[in-house]
Amino acid sequence: xxxxxxxxxxxxxxxxxxxxxxxxxxxTRVETTFEPTSVLLERIAAGERPDxxxxxTQSIRDxxxxxxxxxxxxxxxxxxAVGFARLPTTAGxxxxxxxxxxxxxxxxxxxxxxxxxxSGLHFMKVMSERGLLEQVDERAVRFPSGLTAEAVVDGxxxxxxxxxxxLRSVPGPxxxxxxxxxxxxxxxxxxxxxPDAPEAASAFASLLTDDRARAAFAxxxxxxx
Numbered sequence: 023x024x025x026x027x028x029x030x031x032x033x034x035x036x037x038x039x040x041x042x043x044x045x046x047x048x049x050t051r052v053e054t055t056f057e058p059t060s061v062l063l064e065r066i067a068a069g070e071r072p073d074x075x076x077x078x079t080q081s082i083r084d085x086x087x088x089x090x091x092x093x094x095x096x097x098x099x100x101x102x103a104v105g106f107a108r109l110p111t112t113a114g115x116x117x118x119x120x121x122x123x124x125x126x127x128x129x130x131x132x133x134x135x136x137x138x139x140x141s142g143l144h145f146m147k148v149m150s151e152r153g154l155l156e157q158v159d160e161r162a163v164r165f166p167s168g169l170t171a172e173a174v175v176d177g178x179x180x181x182x183x184x185x186x187x188x189l190r191s192v193p194g195p196x197x198x199x200x201x202x203x204x205x206x207x208x209x210x211x212x213x214x215x216x217p218d219a220p221e222a223a224s225a226f227a228s229l230l231t232d233d234r235a236r237a238a239f240a241x242x243x244x245x246x247x
Contacts, residue, residue: 023051023053024050024053024073024074024219024220024223024226025052025073026053026054026055026074026075026076027054027055027057027062027065027066027070027072027074027075027077028056028075028076029057029058029076029077029139030167030168030185030188031100031102031244032099032187033056033188033191034190035235035238035239035241035242035244036054037054039238040230041054043234044226044229050220050222050226055072058136058138058139059139059140060138060139061167063081066085066090073219073220073223074213074215074216074223075090075213076211076230077212078140078211079098079210079211080210082213083096083212085214090216091216092215095215096212097213097227097231098210098212099211099212099213099230099231099239100211100239100246100247101208101209101210101244101245101247102186102187102208102211102243102244103185104141104183104184104201104205104207104209105183105185105186105200105243106181106182106183106189106199106200106201107174107184107192107196107197108181108182109175109180109196109197110195110196110197114126114197120202123201124149124152124154127149127154130161130179130180131180132161132162132179132180133161133179133180134162134163134164134170134173134174134178134182135164135182136164136165136166136168136170137164137165138166139185140185140209141183141185141188141209142184144207148205162179163178169184169189169192171189171194175192175194175196182196185209186198186200186242186243186244187239187242187244191242210247211244213230
């Protein structure tokens with residue numbers, strides 16, 4: 023068995039395709055913990071040591087600089103855009119401009135976003151810089167962690183903000199689109215391997231750069247680095 027701490031951004035392709043393929047091909051089980059990168063870093067700072075960590079590239083490189091991950095075993099695997107989700111019956115923004123999108127959020131019944139994920143932190147920064155965060159938060163559905171599109175599907179929110187791949191991973195009828203480029207933050211994600219991890223951990227990390235992985239990532243809206 024090997025252990026993986028992973029951000030939510032790649033949960034769907036890992037669970038549905040890549041981990042089952044690896045386990046069948048190698049006979050090695052992958053025990054996975056999915057949380058936002060910031061939550062995983064807290065657990066690692068508290069002393070936990072998984073064989074592999076997959077998350078925001080700079081955080082993975084920082085762990086390598088600290089010696090927690092092997093410096094020569096950090097591989098960038100995907101790039102993600104921040105998106106928004108809505109029900110098919112909910113109107114989208116009237117045009118693709120940044121200002122129209124901001125007006126759309128302010129006028130929404132409720133916006134869901136995370137307090138710990140990279141997309142949520144970026145969203146709070148963008149809205150705060152424009153003096154709109156307090157206004158949105160009056161009716162916001164704020165997730166400590168997890169998948170924000172669940173709040174759209176179950177009716178708690180009208181709009182959800184998160185990485186495109188995370189929004190798409192939620193079952194149910196909802197439409198996912200990237201937010202306007204002017205407001206974007208393109209997240210880069212990498213995997214790192216602990217220096218004394220079993221050889222199977224390095225094999226799994228290598229799997230995430232092959233054609234099968236690239237296709238699986240593309241299916242959920244992730245692009246190649």
